[in-house]
Amino acid sequence: MNRRSFMATSAAAVLAAGAVPRSALASLPEAAVSEGPQMIVPPLPTEGRPYLPVATLNSWSAPWRMRDGYKEFHLTAEPVEREIAPGMKAFLWGYNGQAPGPTIECVEGDMVRFYVTNRLPEHTTVHWHGILLPSGMDGVGGLSQPQIKPGETFVYEFEMKKSGTFMYHPHADEMTQMAMGMMGFLIVHPKEFEEHKVDRDFVFLMSAYDIDPGSYTPRVNTMSDFNLWTWNSRCFPGIDHIVCSQGDKVRIRFGNLTMTNHPIHMHGYDFEVTCTDGGWVPESARWPEVTVDCAIGQMRAFEFTADAPGDWAIHCHKSHHTMNPMGHDVPTMIGVDHRGIASQIVELEPDYMVMGERGMADMGMMEMQLPRNTLPMMTGWGQFGPIEMGGMFSVVKVREGLADRDFSDPGWYQHPEGTVAYPVS
Amino acid sequence: MNRRSFMATSAAAVLAAGAVPRSALASLPEAAVSEGPQMIVPPLPTEGRPYLPVATLNSWSAPWRMRDGYKEFHLTAEPVEREIAPGMKAFLWGYNGQAPGPTIECVEGDMVRFYVTNRLPEHTTVHWHGILLPSGMDGVGGLSQPQIKPGETFVYEFEMKKSGTFMYHPHADEMTQMAMGMMGFLIVHPKEFEEHKVDRDFVFLMSAYDIDPGSYTPRVNTMSDFNLWTWNSRCFPGIDHIVCSQGDKVRIRFGNLTMTNHPIHMHGYDFEVTCTDGGWVPESARWPEVTVDCAIGQMRAFEFTADAPGDWAIHCHKSHHTMNPMGHDVPTMIGVDHRGIASQIVELEPDYMVMGERGMADMGMMEMQLPRNTLPMMTGWGQFGPIEMGGMFSVVKVREGLADRDFSDPGWYQHPEGTVAYPVS
């Protein structure tokens, strides 16, 4: 795990007045950073209440230290460079080196303290979405606290009163800062180790960006015509697989901070939503689903037993959200016969090629000239040919004979086969 | 309460043939009007079955009279001028002087009669959304009745068979008339006074407008790119606070007549949806939530006990819906360094200012030159600084020691502090 200490710079930061307890001024915990999109599942905790850490797709969980009975975390809000998928990077704002920020994991009943250092060019705050806490810790700039100015560190502290599935994000210049990628998952594990226990627990946040082909910075004013639909700021084929051992009890949790609903569809199984950002759903109230619609500012967790082996697509069911950048106002070419005109053009321009008159499937296999730093519209390659997807798409890989979870192996969630899969009988 | 009689003009109106009972021709009830966006909670009813009136944000409840065993209401469909927030007015279509129209309140089992007078330049109808009634009273123009022509009065009468959360709106030239703001809340209180009883019961309807900066009339053909996202045709900071006494049992009810889902998020609490426009949700079926997604043509009520004091944001979680008008296709300036070019421009134009290269937060505090009749993109001021919001945003203020509800005081719902709040400890 790539770590870098922000102690020196943090020490120079002005601590925000008022809410900072005197005891915290002595020294701040380390603000560890991640420098890439690799999934890192932390080891089992060695102090505090025990819990099974979650697997954050293409991301990691924040380290913490115990001090005076508090779990202390240090988040640094800052500009980051995020690889959206191999071949495309974006200049985003995030926390601790990446966007999304690290997943926060703690346990019901924990007293927690968050040091938040602002290294952005403008002020920010952190709102703890779904958490029951004192009004002054709620992170709404202007309403519950003064915004955290560039260079300052603000301290939040409160008790984690209930377990569940939450997130954190700014509530200051909120539209811009979320359009730039600022968000992170927050898991509160149940106090009782066996309660709501599963074998594998995956989490991701949905965000959308509008980045012009060839450029790096999102257009923050866009309201609906986004061209990058991401899970944890990653597009297919850059999104981690969800690898399970046959028979595992599996939970997948997600939240939505885009500008539209995302109906998350998983193949091969039916399942029930068991948790929202409001808490655990009683059994009597659960619906059978194969597609869970997640509104903005909502979080959903669903559970299933991985009894059916194979490769199962999991994706947003809005077909444009499983595409990478494309022109939404390009006229249709289906049924237009270009053969006459094309042959004339080819005399002038030998590389000329007409696309789309028979549909778009050719795009899945084609090596096109793309602007630099731009993903192909649809791509990916499976064991049987082109997958023709992008955006919010991944694969749940259920395999017999995967070793039991080995907590000493940080790569146990990674399947050695990569994208290419399992010979389906 | 500002009232004005429409009797003289109503007497001149041609009564629609057929559905109008002869007894009603003698005299029509008063069509009271409201001339502004102030919240007016009616006193406890002195006749008919008892109920606790609701508080309609920035609006009021329609008066009624008892006659021949019917509760009689008079709605006048007409052009209105609505203040969206201080500094901006819109020319809308509404009922009885404002848009939305007055909230209708009655009781399960009531026989009701609605006189609807059309003072619009085109025909209209009223559909009673969610109400179980005879097909001829359903208000679908052409299908269940002839449309009500300009100058005519049509009479609807039926029994309120069940309690719940409903609305009324036109079903004639429906897209245009709803894009112009025609809608109102309709509450049917339970027959049993104690059933589903709460201490405070707030209601609002969501509507969206597309009004060009500097102009007054909505573009009625817009399907998605709206620039004013409103609760009861009001934008932050023009939306009433939701003021509660600590320990109150509180219900918030809302409905959606825009063109997209609105996920309503409230801070500081979790809660359950207890009522839809289809009826009361059984306890076994309720989900814990912090964000309630409300689809178009849906209504939702959620309930909580106001035990956590403080200022709690309540808003649509689509971040563009908590903004006032802005250009959605303005290029991003983040990371662009204008210092060189700006100094050259300032030589020519001393007031020149570059915005957005460090984010948008400066906008929250800035006094910009705006076109007349245009709201700033993000605004509002709290006890700790700029709130940087607009649109669908308000604050739930939970305070100790607020007096019990005093029905002789029409301002009891208004908190004297205004926007600035409570010193959070």
Next chain:
Amino acid sequence: MNRRSFMATSAAAVLAAGAVPRSALASLPEAAVSEGPQMIVPPLPTEGRPYLPVATLNSWSAPWRMRDGYKEFHLTAEPVEREIAPGMKAFLWGYNGQAPGPTIECVEGDMVRFYVTNRLPEHTTVHWHGILLPSGMDGVGGLSQPQIKPGETFVYEFEMKKSGTFMYHPHADEMTQMAMGMMGFLIVHPKEFEEHKVDRDFVFLMSAYDIDPGSYTPRVNTMSDFNLWTWNSRCFPGIDHIVCSQGDKVRIRFGNLTMTNHPIHMHGYDFEVTCTDGGWVPESARWPEVTVDCAIGQMRAFEFTADAPGDWAIHCHKSHHTMNPMGHDVPTMIGVDHRGIASQIVELEPDYMVMGERGMADMGMMEMQLPRNTLPMMTGWGQFGPIEMGGMFSVVKVREGLADRDFSDPGWYQHPEGTVAYPVS
């Protein structure tokens, strides 16, 4: 029923290697076709487990044969011409002569075999949405099988493990192929004849198209600004009525393959969602509703007893989705007084007419010059006048004294009155 044999052409097709069982090569079942948008409810099955067939609005159910213990169906993916409503046709891609494809009906526990012949100009697959099946039968091109090339026939076979409400659609060049209309309903009836039994069971799929006025082929790249919002690729007034006998137990099932949620609202009744594409909803979990929000890639069934006679509108509650093509960026004319300028123009152009200054209601009655192959923006005529609707709108007609279901009469679902209705008392 208009049928045409595809045996000759199918025999010439190359059968895909691998998944095709040898026994299937001998002869393929007939791929019957429908040549128009008429609703055809099949007779009660004479072999296999008994079930009550569903009524697919403006569409039909696929015939099948029993062979070696399998129900065999033959789907042909191909270009089709679909009438969207009288006066407008579209060039789509579908199955067996129409889009949507025929509804597949079978019974829980059935072994089924689907021959899929590709007559499109590009490759395709079929994904069986919601069905629990082996990974290799799941139909995701590249991931679970090689795509089916033009001219090839692929065979899917699996057991229908559970009853419910499902659909089929391509998972190859998916965005394009669904934008062209490729989809079909799939019903698995319960093994026990009496389980979940209703008297009438209606089904439709929602799709959206962007077809420029005067043209025929959808713009497949459009992400949000569609102009044709359809049920089974039909717009009002081309959508079949939902005709019920008073007292019938009725189920309406629908699924969504557009790019946005559709809140389906029915007048005159409240009801509960009883089935999703994940299975049957337990009674304890059901909500009372009048508007069911259906996300993309979701299916919903709701049930009610048709005790209230009359004409009840059923429609998507997004008001733009009950309109036919229109310009979403046309400026508003409401309140603009054109009388001066209009009289001057009329001197030059005698037919000049100003529209919209008093609202849009005139459009409902107007005979406008439209581009060929273009539907009027709002239209339809009821017993009381213009209905002023388009798109996703139909009418539930509940009548006393309709004969019991007569399975020998293929037209029993059609009400002889047509659009004009019942004298409401």
